[in-house]
Amino acid sequence: MAEEIALNSSKLKYVSIEEARNMTGLRLILGAYAVPGPWRETCKGIFYVKKIPYVSVASAGKDGSDRELREWTAQVSAPVAVWNDERPRSTWIEQLYLAERLAPTPSLIPANTEDRLLLFGYGNEICGENGFAWSKRLTMIHAMLSNPKLDEANRKRWTYMGNKYGYSAAAAEAAPARMAEILQRLGARLEQQRAKGSKFFIGDQLSALDIYWATFAALIQPLPPELCPMATAFRDFYTNRDPAVAAALSPLLLEHRDFIYREYLELPIVF
Numbered sequence: 001m002a003e004e005i006a007l008n009s010s011k012l013k014y015v016s017i018e019e020a021r022n023m024t025g026l027r028l029i030l031g032a033y034a035v036p037g038p039w040r041e042t043c044k045g046i047f048y049v050k051k052i053p054y055v056s057v058a059s060a061g062k063d064g065s066d067r068e069l070r071e072w073t074a075q076v077s078a079p080v081a082v083w084n085d086e087r088p089r090s091t092w093i094e095q096l097y098l099a100e101r102l103a104p105t106p107s108l109i110p111a112n113t114e115d116r117l118l119l120f121g122y123g124n125e126i127c128g129e130n131g132f133a134w135s136k137r138l139t140m141i142h143a144m145l146s147n148p149k150l151d152e153a154n155r156k157r158w159t160y161m162g163n164k165y166g167y168s169a170a171a172a173e174a175a176p177a178r179m180a181e182i183l184q185r186l187g188a189r190l191e192q193q194r195a196k197g198s199k200f201f202i203g204d205q206l207s208a209l210d211i212y213w214a215t216f217a218a219l220i221q222p223l224p225p226e227l228c229p230m231a232t233a234f235r236d237f238y239t240n241r242d243p244a245v246a247a248a249l250s251p252l253l254l255e256h257r258d259f260i261y262r263e264y265l266e267l268p269i270v271f
């Protein structure tokens with residue numbers, strides 16, 4: 001898969017971890033692939049909305065290993081946000097709080113407690129462990145590992161991913177139902193908000209939840225190639241084929257994704 005997702009013409013200029021460690025300011029460690037990984041796109045999106053500039057850093061070392069990433073961040077997933085010499089922030093919640101601190105406006109975390117409960121509750125269903133994206137990833141690992149023609153390098157890669165993210169065949173089989181449940185809730189929420197005259201998931205202004213959904217929707221239906229020039233192999237892999245998931249996807253959700261990208265996020269998506 002590695003060569004299939006390689007960057008042909010990169011818009012982002014990636015520095016190495018070694019170079020990035022000697023810099024100050026904001027550095028975002030990203031998988032340097034032409035794939036709109038949802039945590040990566042959401043992290044980029046949040047800093048973009050807040051107009052906070054950053055240097056992109058390739059997560060893999062020169063030899064393709066994660067040694068440098070582990071040494072710097074004490075973990076081996078991306079994205080990671082590093083501000084000056086503060087601790088590296090490798091989770092979506094920490095990244096949001098960092099962005100909010102560096103640029104308090106536009107605020108993406110609601111001021112009112114009830115709304116914050118909604119943001120982090122729904123946000124966790126989309127981005128958190130065993131949530132929407134996590135479940136999708138289990139189905140992707142399952143599809144890979146169930147393919148008898150998978151080559152050795154990919155079998156090794158996806159077995160690694162499976163061990164890292166709690167894969168079992170049973171967990172993968174249960175995953176679409178979890179995805180469908182979350183989509184139903186998100187769709188119902190948008191409908192309620194629309195009935196109240198709001199264009200947003202929470203209250204009447206943009207919050208991080210709108211960005212979470214817009215970016216994580218790629219896991220069901222990536223934006224068209226002119227807006228998301230991603231690797232073709234992954235486009236197919238991301239596109240939903242599960243009937244229960246398809247049935248749970250309200251058209252409002254895709255409309256909302258388009259609206260948020262059009263009005264607030266960088267298009268075309270840059271890799």
Ligand SMILES: N[C@@H](CCC(=O)N[C@@H](CS)C(=O)NCC(=O)O)C(=O)O
Pocket residue numbers: 037039076077078079090091092093137161164
């Ligand atoms: N740590 C992030 C999630 C990031 C994440 O899961 N990244 C995955 C995307 S598939 C990753 O880096 N995978 C590459 C790998 O595990 O080698 C969070 O919980 O906020």
